[in-house]
Structures are given as C-alpha cells and as structure tokens.
Amino acid sequence: MSNRPKLSGRPAIPGYTQKPESTGSVPVWAIIAGVVVVIVIAAGIALGASGGDEKSAAGSKDSAQAADAAYGDKATSEFRPVxxxxxxxxxxxxxxxxxxxxxxxxxxxxxxxxxxxxxxxxxxxxxxxxxxxxxxxxxxxxxxxxxxxxxxxxxxxxxxxxxxxxxxxxxxxxxxxxxxxxxxxxxxxxxxxxxxxxxxxxxxxxxxxxxxxxxxxxxxxxxxxxxxxxxxxxxxxxxxxxx
Structure with missing residues (x-):
C-alpha cells in the first residue's frame, strides 16, 4: 500500500475552472471530454506511483528483516577503524x-x-x-x-x-x-x-x-x-x- 495520504473529494484538475454553460465559448462536451482525459491521466500516474512505493517498501522490508536476522540486537556501524x-x-x-x-x-x-x-x-x-x-x-x-x-x-x-x-x-x-x-x-x-x-x-x-x-x-x-x-x-x- 502507498504511504501517501488519500485525497479527499475530487482531485484538482490543472487548467480547468468550472463555469456556467452560458459564459464559455467552448462547447460543454469538449470541456467534459478534457476533464475525463485529465482524470484518467492523473489516475494512471497515481497508480504508477503507488506501485513504485509498494515495491520500494517491500524491498526495504526484506532488507530490514535480513538485517535483523544477521545482527539481532547488536549495535552496528557502517564505519570501522582499519x-x-x-x-x-x-x-x-x-x-x-x-x-x-x-x-x-x-x-x-x-x-x-x-x-x-x-x-x-x-x-x-x-x-x-x-x-x-x-x-x-x-x-x-x-x-x-x-x-x-x-x-x-x-x-x-x-x-x-x-x-x-x-x-x-x-x-x-x-x-x-x-x-x-x-x-x-x-x-x-x-x-x-x-x-x-x-x-x-x-x-x-x-x-x-x-x-x-x-x-x-x-x-x-x-x-x-x-x-x-x-x-x-x-x-x-x-x-x-x-x-
């Protein structure tokens, strides 16, 4: 699972401001289509990011478990005098x-x-x-x-x-x-x-x-x-x- 907080409500859509139909010269269907495309792209990015987080978290967990098994409660150091x-x-x-x-x-x-x-x-x-x-x-x-x-x-x-x-x-x-x-x-x-x-x-x-x-x-x-x-x-x- 992703560690990112879930967004509440509808995600913000860059470049889009909802206006009454009568004030815009662009057809409503075009605006709606643009909104759908942006939402789909945003959802894809979010899913990709979530998958990366899950993979990274899994790798870190495996390494942490391996370290626990290898060193137990012993104090460790990444540097030692030579x-x-x-x-x-x-x-x-x-x-x-x-x-x-x-x-x-x-x-x-x-x-x-x-x-x-x-x-x-x-x-x-x-x-x-x-x-x-x-x-x-x-x-x-x-x-x-x-x-x-x-x-x-x-x-x-x-x-x-x-x-x-x-x-x-x-x-x-x-x-x-x-x-x-x-x-x-x-x-x-x-x-x-x-x-x-x-x-x-x-x-x-x-x-x-x-x-x-x-x-x-x-x-x-x-x-x-x-x-x-x-x-x-x-x-x-x-x-x-x-x-």
Missing amino acids: KVDGEALPAFEQSEGDAAIGMAAPKLTGANFVNDPVTVGDGPAMVVFGAHWCPHCQREVPKLTQWIDGGLLPEGVSATLVSTGVKEDAGSEPPTAWVASTGWDDPVLVDSAQSDAATAYGLSGFPYFVFLDADGNVTHRASGELPQAQIEQYLSEIAPSAK
Whole structure:
C-alpha cells in the first residue's frame, strides 16, 4: 500500500475552472471530454506511483528483516577503524601488466559491522571490495554468494567482502542492510570513513577483486562484474592443491 495520504473529494484538475454553460465559448462536451482525459491521466500516474512505493517498501522490508536476522540486537556501524600494515598497492589500472602482481598485500586489521575482529592479507584469499550504492556490486555480490554456496571456493581459500565507499544517500540502503540482503555469510571487513582499506589495496572502481596466494602476494586484480569462469581460473591458481 502507498504511504501517501488519500485525497479527499475530487482531485484538482490543472487548467480547468468550472463555469456556467452560458459564459464559455467552448462547447460543454469538449470541456467534459478534457476533464475525463485529465482524470484518467492523473489516475494512471497515481497508480504508477503507488506501485513504485509498494515495491520500494517491500524491498526495504526484506532488507530490514535480513538485517535483523544477521545482527539481532547488536549495535552496528557502517564505519570501522582499519589498521594498515605494509606498503600500499599501486592504484589499479588494468589487469594486463598490473604493477601490483607479485607484491605483498598490506595486512588490514579491523572489524565487521558488529565489531567482531576481521583481518585481510593472509592468503590464499579472494578479497572483494563493494559499495552499497553501486549497481554492479548489487548484482555481483549476490551472485558470488550463490557461487560460493555452490562450491566456488577451493578448499583452503578464504573470501572476504570489504564494505567501503559509503555514501549517505537516501536513495540507497545502508551497507548493513545491503550486505545482509545479499546473503553473504563469509567475513566482512568494514572500511573506515577515509576508505583506508580501499586505498591500501589500490581500488579504482567497483566491484574490485584482489587475489592473494598462500604467502599473501597479489596474483590478480580485476574490477567490474566478472564471469564465474574467470573467477574460477584465478582461484585455481591460488588453491593449495595448485602447488
């Protein structure tokens, strides 16, 4: 149901003022026809708006329920301090000829939404950086969740989602609700307000992937929505059984 208040009585019709028949030069039937057309258009707009409100409200309700299930009564935060140990990776430009390949990834020490400790930098690992407002992340993270549930990760390889790039925008859900709605149940590192984690790993776009071998060295970096086959290839190269 729409949250908009119902209008009482007949809706106002722009550009139309009811007058006695004898004072107008326009035929009465034409005026009536115009009124009917305007009412029909207005009704269509109202129905469309109501449907959008219902859809938006339903989505928000689902996310709120997912957040309640994920965090319960625990206090949450969209930002957490992140400690960075080690040299920052260069800004990512493209996968081919990436200067970060072979570099030791800096270790990130922080926490998740409910302040449980989380670390990033130990391998073998897939690290995924996502932003709650990013439409590509909104599509990619739920797919990753399904793929991981279906056995995407080789044994011994971890996956961590880094929530970063937070925007306080009324048009998007907060990171807590968004991540909960994706079903992601692997570790989540919450970035600082200054995006220390994202900067340390050279993020330049969303979603952003960094793959680390057993020694914590970068094997691949990529940005954007990746096909499952490409992710599987990168993971196969860092899986313990690959050595």
